[in-house]
Structures are given as structure tokens and as C-alpha cells.
Amino acid sequence: MKRVKVSNNVIRRLPRYLRKLDELHENGTNRISSFELGQQLGLTPSQIRQDFSCFGEFGQQGYGYNVAVLREQIAGILGMDRGYKAILVGAGNIGHALMDNFSFAECGVQLVAAFDIKENLIGTVFKGVPILAESQMEEYLKTNDIAIAVLCVPKEVAVNVTKVLTGNGVEAIWNFTNIELTEPNSPIIVENVHFSDSLLSLSYFVSERMDEHTSQNTKTGK
Amino acid sequence: MKRVKVSNNVIRRLPRYLRKLDELHENGTNRISSFELGQQLGLTPSQIRQDFSCFGEFGQQGYGYNVAVLREQIAGILGMDRGYKAILVGAGNIGHALMDNFSFAECGVQLVAAFDIKENLIGTVFKGVPILAESQMEEYLKTNDIAIAVLCVPKEVAVNVTKVLTGNGVEAIWNFTNIELTEPNSPIIVENVHFSDSLLSLSYFVSERMDEHTSQNTKTGK
Numbered sequence: 001m002k003r004v005k006v007s008n009n010v011i012r013r014l015p016r017y018l019r020k021l022d023e024l025h026e027n028g029t030n031r032i033s034s035f036e037l038g039q040q041l042g043l044t045p046s047q048i049r050q051d052f053s054c055f056g057e058f059g060q061q062g063y064g065y066n067v068a069v070l071r072e073q074i075a076g077i078l079g080m081d082r083g084y085k086a087i088l089v090g091a092g093n094i095g096h097a098l099m100d101n102f103s104f105a106e107c108g109v110q111l112v113a114a115f116d117i118k119e120n121l122i123g124t125v126f127k128g129v130p131i132l133a134e135s136q137m138e139e140y141l142k143t144n145d146i147a148i149a150v151l152c153v154p155k156e157v158a159v160n161v162t163k164v165l166t167g168n169g170v171e172a173i174w175n176f177t178n179i180e181l182t183e184p185n186s187p188i189i190v191e192n193v194h195f196s197d198s199l200l201s202l203s204y205f206v207s208e209r210m211d212e213h214t215s216q217n218t219k220t221g222k
Numbered sequence: 223m224k225r226v227k228v229s230n231n232v233i234r235r236l237p238r239y240l241r242k243l244d245e246l247h248e249n250g251t252n253r254i255s256s257f258e259l260g261q262q263l264g265l266t267p268s269q270i271r272q273d274f275s276c277f278g279e280f281g282q283q284g285y286g287y288n289v290a291v292l293r294e295q296i297a298g299i300l301g302m303d304r305g306y307k308a309i310l311v312g313a314g315n316i317g318h319a320l321m322d323n324f325s326f327a328e329c330g331v332q333l334v335a336a337f338d339i340k341e342n343l344i345g346t347v348f349k350g351v352p353i354l355a356e357s358q359m360e361e362y363l364k365t366n367d368i369a370i371a372v373l374c375v376p377k378e379v380a381v382n383v384t385k386v387l388t389g390n391g392v393e394a395i396w397n398f399t400n401i402e403l404t405e406p407n408s409p410i411i412v413e414n415v416h417f418s419d420s421l422l423s424l425s426y427f428v429s430e431r432m433d434e435h436t437s438q439n440t441k442t443g444k
Contacts, residue, residue, distance in 0.1 A: 011426050015419035019402070042404070078422045079429030097319040098417070107421045147428055172428045174421060180241070182264065189431065191424035195320070195415070197237035199329045199396060200300045202413035204233050206369055206394045207301030209411065 006054045013051055014074055016041065021071040033064040080108030086148035086174075087140070088114040089161055091121055091131050094176050095152035099126055109148060113140065134161075141168035150174045151181075162188070228276045235273055236296055238263065243293040255286040302330030308370035308396075309362070310336040311383055313343055313353050316398050317374035321348055331370060335362065356383075363390035372396045373403075384410070 034045040052058045059065040091114045104111040115134045149165045158177040172189035182190045256267035274280045313336045326333040337356045371387045380399040394411035
């Protein structure tokens with residue numbers, strides 16, 4: 001696929017479009033205008049047309065988008081049809097919760113193995129995924145084409161585990177460890193899931209709201 | 223606190239600054255320039271000065287920032303000193319993992335109760351947090367000042383539970399349900415944690431990287 005450089009904000013909206021299109025498809029909607037789609041997502045129609053124009057022409061003027069076709073196109077842009085293989089490192093609480101609840105397959109990703117150091121986990125199979133000893137990981141990476149590692153290990157070992165992963169062909173880390181793994185100009189792709197960043201942003205918005213109330217009440221003498 | 227409207231991108235960077243300042247503080251660094259801080263975060267010094275200028279003057283020209291003071295200021299901006307109370311709804315896998323591993327207290331948030339419908343969970347206490355029957359939730363909200371609800375219920379009931387929450391004084395939802403809860407112009411604050419969006423963005427970046435390799439190899443005749 002020929003690619004132009006697309007802004008991060010556009011890339012971040014693609015999965016949201018996909019979720020909405022899935023929902024529309026399930027509800028039996030075959031066609032939608034950029035106006036309607038925008039209303040449902042809280043975006044302007046021109047924003048939506050501009051986002052899609054980064055990847056070519058998807059709709060037809062005055063006719064709207066074919067939901068199923070647009071869904072396939074966005075899935076393709078996101079690489080969901082490429083069958084990336086992933087391993088999970090650290091099958092403790094959050095790792096376990098991901099294996100149990102999260103559908104990697106729905107994202108087009110194949111979770112092929114998990115690694116841990118706990119004796120009672122090693123050799124077991126959870127939801128079809130074998131849990132292997134972390135000591136076997138390097139060998140495993142050398143003989144399997146793994147694009148993505150889901151990192152759920154304790155903070156203290158995160159950097160060392162990352163070195164093993166990236167030194168053995170892993171392209172990208174889905175990082176649940178709450179530490180920054182990327183050095184500036186590093187070639188590793190890191191996608192951080194920082195729960196605390198998310199909760200703190202929420203805390204900011206709550207505080208902003210409360211301060212607005214306070215200042216309004218002060219003005220009106222409440 | 224008097225507030226000016228700050229862009230979403232700036233707000234999203236504040237928790238990252240905080241994490242970095244915590245790390246610097248732990249390592250015994252007392253003072254840091256915007257240049258050094260920028261290097262460590264992959265941001266330009268002017269970006270950093272501009273971000274902080276949204277909230278007043280934090281540093282001193284040619285002298286840098288006092289790490290501990292800056293940390294306190296950012297924590298204050300994020301509302302971490304306000305003691306917001308939170309409840310968790312749905313103590314299943316992901317809810318359980320959050321209660322077990324995630325430190326709400328480190329974000330300045332007090333997790334005061336969890337709610338579930340499973341008989342074997344109701345009445346138990348997990349890590350100091352009582353798990354109550356979901357049928358008691360409305361009453362609980364009326365008599366306790368709860369700002370934040372952590373929503374970990376199954377998709378099917380997410381909208382109805384949200385109505386009960388927001389109808390009883392909850393200001394903000396930390397949404398782990400993978401469905402969009404916000405209607406356009408809704409007054410509820412919703413912070414979505416969409417694991418799939420995160421993995422799909424990562425999949426995009428991997429695909430972009432691979433396509434770059436392919437087009438380079440084509441050019442060089444590999």
C-alpha cells in the first residue's frame with residue numbers, strides 16, 4: 001500500500017470509525033452520509049471527509065458511504081488483514097485479564113503464546129494460548145515471526161525484557177508496564193497503556209468542571 | 223483555581239510530565255532545565271515552556287525547574303489533591319485486576335466501594351474495598367459524595383448503569399466497557415479506555431513501518 005504521512009490524530013480516530021461502522025453494520029445500516037456519521041461521533045462532516053481523504057476516495061458525493069465497504073477499507077488501513085502474530089509477556093493479573101477478556105482476533109491479531117516465570121503457570125494452556133517459560137522466549141522469537149509483544153511484566157524487569165524482544169525481531173510493544181520505554185529517536189514502536197494517565201486526565205476534567213461551577217456560583221452570589 | 227481553556231494535547235501531556243518528575247525525584251534530581259526535560263521526553267524545550275505557560279510561571283529563566291515544586295504544581299492542576307471519591311462497578315476480570323494492581327491512591331483518588339451482582343462477591347472486602355450488591359448502588363450514591371465511577375460492567379448493561387450513575391451525582395465515568403457512552407453535547411465526563419483502539423493504532427504503525435521497508439527494498443531492487 002502506498003502511504004502518505006498521516007497525522008497522529010487522524011490515526012487515533014480510525015479505530016473509533018471502525019467501532020461505529022461495526023455498530024451500524026450490526027444494526028443493519030447499509031449506507032451513511034458524512035453528516036450522519038459526524039453526528040453520531042461528535043465530529044463535523046468536513047472533518048470526516050478530510051480524515052478519509054488521507055487514504056483516497058471512499059464515498060460518493062451526495063450518496064454517502066457504503067458501511068461494509070468503508071469498514072473493510074479502514075480495517076485494511078489499520079493492518080487488520082495482515083495476520084500479525086503476538087506474544088504476551090507476564091501472565092499475571094493484567095496479562096491474565098487481557099487473555100481472558102480481550103479479543104485479539106477481533107483486531108486481526110493472533111495471540112500465539114504467553115510467557116511467565118511462575119512454575120504453576122508454565123506448561124498450562126489458557127483459552128487456547130500456551131503459557132511457556134520466560135527462559136524459552138528468546139529461542140521462541142528466533143523461530144517464530146512475532147510482530148507484537150504485549151508487555152505485562154513488573155516495572156523492574158520491563159527494560160531488560162524489552163531488549164530481548166526488540167533484539168529478536170519484535171517490531172512493536174504494547175506496553176502495560178506504566179514506564180516509558182521509548183528513548184527519543186528509538187526505532188521501536190511502543191504503544192503505551194497508562195491507566196494512571198487516563199485517570200489523571202479524567203481528574204483534570206472533573207476539577208475543571210468543579211472550578212467552573214464554583215466561579216459561576218460566586219458570580220451569581222450562591 | 224482560575225482556569226483558562228487548555229488544549230486537549232496539553233492536558234494529555236501533564237500526566238507524562240508527572241511520571242517523569244516522579245522518576246527524577248526518586249533518582250535525587252532536584253532541578254532540571256526545559257532542555258533536559260525535553261530530551262528525556264522527546265519534546266522540544268519550547269514545547270515544554272509553552273505547555274507550562276498555560277498554567278502560570280513555573281520555572282526561572284536560566285535556572286530551570288525545581289523538580290519537587292513543579293511536581294506539586296502539576297499534581298494540583300490535575301486535581302490530585304482534591305480527594306475525589308470513586309466507586310468501581312463490575313468486579314469481574316478487568317475490574318478485579320484494577321482493584322488488585324492499580325493504585326488509585328497514587329492518582330489522589332479514593333476507591334471507596336465496588337458493586338457487583340455476583341452473590342459470591344457481595345459482602346466481601348478486597349484490598350480494603352467492600353464489594354456491595356449493585357442493587358444498593360443508587361442508595362449508596364445518594365448518601366456518599368462520589369465524583370468518579372469506574373465502569374467495568376458487560377457492554378449490554380453499560381448504558382443503563384451509566385444512567386443510574388449520572389442521575390445520582392457522579393460527574394465522570396472511567397469507561398472500560400468498549401462502548402461509546404458519550405452523546406454529542408452530553409454533560410457527562412467520559413474517559414474511555416479502549417484496549418482495541420490502542421492495539422489497532424499499534425497495528426497501523428507496524429503496517430506503516432512494514433510498507434516503508436517494502437517500498438525501500440523495491441527501490442533498491444532487493
